[in-house]
Amino acid sequence: MSDRHGPVGAGSISAADGVSTNRSISMVGSAARDDDTVTTGMRIAAAWSWRFLVVAAALAVLYFGLGYLSEITVPVTIALLLCALLNPVKRLLVGHGWNSGLAATVVFIGGVLVVAGIVSLVIEQFVAGASDLADRVTGGLDTVQNWLVTGPLQLSQEQIDSATTSIKQAVLDNREAVTSSAVTTATSVGRVVTGLVLVMFILFFFLRDGRKIWTWIVGLAPRRARTKIHDAADQAWWTLAGYVRATVLVAFVDAIGIGLGLVILGVPLALPLTAFVFLASFIPIIGALISGVVAVLVALVTVGLVKAIIVLAVVIAVQQLEAHVLQPVLMGRAVHVHPLAVALSIAAGVIIAGISGALLAVPIAACANAIVKSLAGKTGPAAENKDKVELALDAPAGDQRSAPDS
Numbered sequence: 001m002s003d004r005h006g007p008v009g010a011g012s013i014s015a016a017d018g019v020s021t022n023r024s025i026s027m028v029g030s031a032a033r034d035d036d037t038v039t040t041g042m043r044i045a046a047a048w049s050w051r052f053l054v055v056a057a058a059l060a061v062l063y064f065g066l067g068y069l070s071e072i073t074v075p076v077t078i079a080l081l082l083c084a085l086l087n088p089v090k091r092l093l094v095g096h097g098w099n100s101g102l103a104a105t106v107v108f109i110g111g112v113l114v115v116a117g118i119v120s121l122v123i124e125q126f127v128a129g130a131s132d133l134a135d136r137v138t139g140g141l142d143t144v145q146n147w148l149v150t151g152p153l154q155l156s157q158e159q160i161d162s163a164t165t166s167i168k169q170a171v172l173d174n175r176e177a178v179t180s181s182a183v184t185t186a187t188s189v190g191r192v193v194t195g196l197v198l199v200m201f202i203l204f205f206f207l208r209d210g211r212k213i214w215t216w217i218v219g220l221a222p223r224r225a226r227t228k229i230h231d232a233a234d235q236a237w238w239t240l241a242g243y244v245r246a247t248v249l250v251a252f253v254d255a256i257g258i259g260l261g262l263v264i265l266g267v268p269l270a271l272p273l274t275a276f277v278f279l280a281s282f283i284p285i286i287g288a289l290i291s292g293v294v295a296v297l298v299a300l301v302t303v304g305l306v307k308a309i310i311v312l313a314v315v316i317a318v319q320q321l322e323a324h325v326l327q328p329v330l331m332g333r334a335v336h337v338h339p340l341a342v343a344l345s346i347a348a349g350v351i352i353a354g355i356s357g358a359l360l361a362v363p364i365a366a367c368a369n370a371i372v373k374s375l376a377g378k379t380g381p382a383a384e385n386k387d388k389v390e391l392a393l394d395a396p397a398g399d400q401r402s403a404p405d406s
Contacts, residue, residue: 067352074356075195079202081363083210084241085248086111090207104207112200118275125271143304232374236367243363250326251281254288254318258295261314265307267299283358284342288319337366 066073086107093103206213214233218226259274267273273295280291292315300308337345342362349361 063352070353071191071195072198074353074360075198076202077360077364078356079199079206081240081244081360082111082199082203083206084237084244086203086207087210087241088245101208104204108204108207122272122275126269228375232371235370235374239366239370240363243366247282250322251278253326254278254281254291254322257318257321258292258311258315261311262295262299265299265310266303267295267307267311268302269298273298283355284346284362286346286358288322292316292319337362337369341365 089110090100090103090107093106094100098106218230218233221229255274255278258277259270262270262273273291276294277288277291280287283290292312295315296308296312299311342365345361345365346358349357349359349364351357353360
């Protein structure tokens with residue numbers, strides 16, 4: 001019985017296996033036919049598309065997160081820029097035997113005193129020359145009005161009076177909006193003051209404990225990725241430090257050149273205007289344009305058309321010196337970013353975060369470029385990426401890792 005049923009059972013199992021195998025082959029063939037209907041290009045496009053959507057979603061979350069915390073992220077970024085500027089002084093003191101905490105405290109207090117002194121001097125000059133400026137502006141406006149009447153435009157006094165009346169009426173009609181703008185401005189000033197206090201607080205700890213903070217941040221990453229992250233941060237830090245130093249030097253040259261022209265021509269409030277030129281130069285491209293326009297307008301309404309044209313010539317000469325000599329020589333080594341990328345970064349920064357975005361757009365783009373190159377293995381040795389200041393500070397003690405502080 002067992003001999004008779006044995007073969008029967010085996011045959012039944014074999015038949016079942018055959019049916020199952022045929023079904024599997026049929027399903028595979030159907031799947032193959034379905035795959036044949038989707039071209040290779042479409043499959044590649046689909047693979048790139050979903051990856052792009054994931055990256056875009058991550059960037060959107062990052063953007064909205066940073067925007068929501070802008071009152072923290074912007075002060076942190078500005079403090080990082082100031083730390084990159086002041087850190088070489090601290091390293092120099094430490095290299096001469098100073099305690100790291102004491103050196104950071106001295107550098108911080110010294111920087112605050114220098115900035116406070118400059119601001120006090122500018123405010124004092126502005127207050128002292130405000131009355132004279134008002135008288136000159138009034139006289140300049142009268143001169144412009146007379147030129148409109150007697151000059152080539154040949155406007156009538158009635159047309160000028162009508163335009164003046166229309167402007168006054170527009171102000172009266174929109175006094176509620178003007179009042180609301182004043183309240184908004186006062187609120188913004190309060191936020192700026194709070195942000196400055198936060199910047200000073202963060203800056204001190206960046207100078208004193210920057211190495212410890214960075215070591216803790218890197219320690220959060222997987223062990224295998226720490227070396228690459230640290231190397232990329234080194235590249236970004238050297239780029240940021242070189243950018244800040246080059247920007248300060250370029251701004252100083254712009255301010256001295258235009259300021260001397262204003263002083264020689266006798267333009268009122270030359271010192272406040274010089275300080276404004278210096279600060280505006282930290283915003284690439286548009287900063288120099290805005291400060292130059294303001295200087296020319298002040299000269300026009302205070303010292304006349306001829307001297308205003310001379311001021312315009314001085315501004316153009318200084319900006320040409322910056323564009324063709326200072327920027328290529330000083331910025332070329334620190335920031336390897338194409339001018340088109342700089343312009344687009346500034347435009348995006350203005351759209352996203354206004355003035356602060358314009359100020360921070362270029363250093364963020366430069367650091368991002370350095371990080372991507374480092375992670376892709378396209379950076380050279382440290383001696384080719386550091387500027388002369390970093391190399392000089394490394395010379396006494398040898399090349400040491402310095403991101404984001406040392």
